[in-house]
Amino acid sequence: MNRPVLPRLWLAGAALATLGALALYASGAAAAPWSFSRHMGAHLLLSLAAAPLLVAAWPAPRRPRVGALPGFLILNAVTYGLHLPSAAHALMTPAGLGLEAALFLGAGLLFWLAAARGGPAAAVLLLAQMAACALLGAAITFSRGAYPMTAPADTALGGVLMWVAGGLVVMAAAFAVLIGLLARSSAKESHEQLL
Numbered sequence: 001m002n003r004p005v006l007p008r009l010w011l012a013g014a015a016l017a018t019l020g021a022l023a024l025y026a027s028g029a030a031a032a033p034w035s036f037s038r039h040m041g042a043h044l045l046l047s048l049a050a051a052p053l054l055v056a057a058w059p060a061p062r063r064p065r066v067g068a069l070p071g072f073l074i075l076n077a078v079t080y081g082l083h084l085p086s087a088a089h090a091l092m093t094p095a096g097l098g099l100e101a102a103l104f105l106g107a108g109l110l111f112w113l114a115a116a117r118g119g120p121a122a123a124v125l126l127l128a129q130m131a132a133c134a135l136l137g138a139a140i141t142f143s144r145g146a147y148p149m150t151a152p153a154d155t156a157l158g159g160v161l162m163w164v165a166g167g168l169v170v171m172a173a174a175f176a177v178l179i180g181l182l183a184r185s186s187a188k189e190s191h192e193q194l195l
Contacts, residue, residue, distance in 0.1 A: 011057045017045045047108030066111075119177075133162055
């Protein structure tokens with residue numbers, strides 16, 4: 001039986017994003033001082049690249065139904081909680097990094113499962129997440145000395161990655177959902193005018 005090509009491409013992309021995240025975790029942990037920006041890159045690859053690609057590869061009828069609010073709250077509890085300086089420092093072990101990676105991927109999956117449902121709730125979810133990325137990214141960017149295990153410029157770079165790159169990914173998804181909503185609304189109006 002031939003499987004569609006597109007889901008296999010999404011799975012390959014998710015695998016590459018996950019491998020990239022693992023490489024960033026390893027290189028960031030080995031850097032002296034520890035690299036916050038590489039660490040942030042790993043978080044972003046897991047929650048904003050691997051997770052949505054896995055959801056895209058998942059056949060829609062078989063996807064678990066996740067509500068917008070739980071998806072948003074879980075992703076942000078993980079994201080904000082693990083970026084507390086004390087939590088970030090405590091997880092700087094191989095087991096801690098593995099736990100962190102699993103949490104980011106799992107929370108990202110729940111978030112993107114909720115977003116994949118589409119509709120107005122998904123649009124609001126994505127716009128709210130864009131604001132959440134910007135808020136935490138800006139806070140990290142301008143935090144001086146909050147992460148003493150990394151250089152201040154590297155911490156700022158990590159914050160900018162979350163603020164800009166993370167925000168752009170979510171914004172692109174929000175625009176795609178909004179465009180879909182507008183297209184459906186326009187098609188419905190056109191159909192009603194024909195009747």
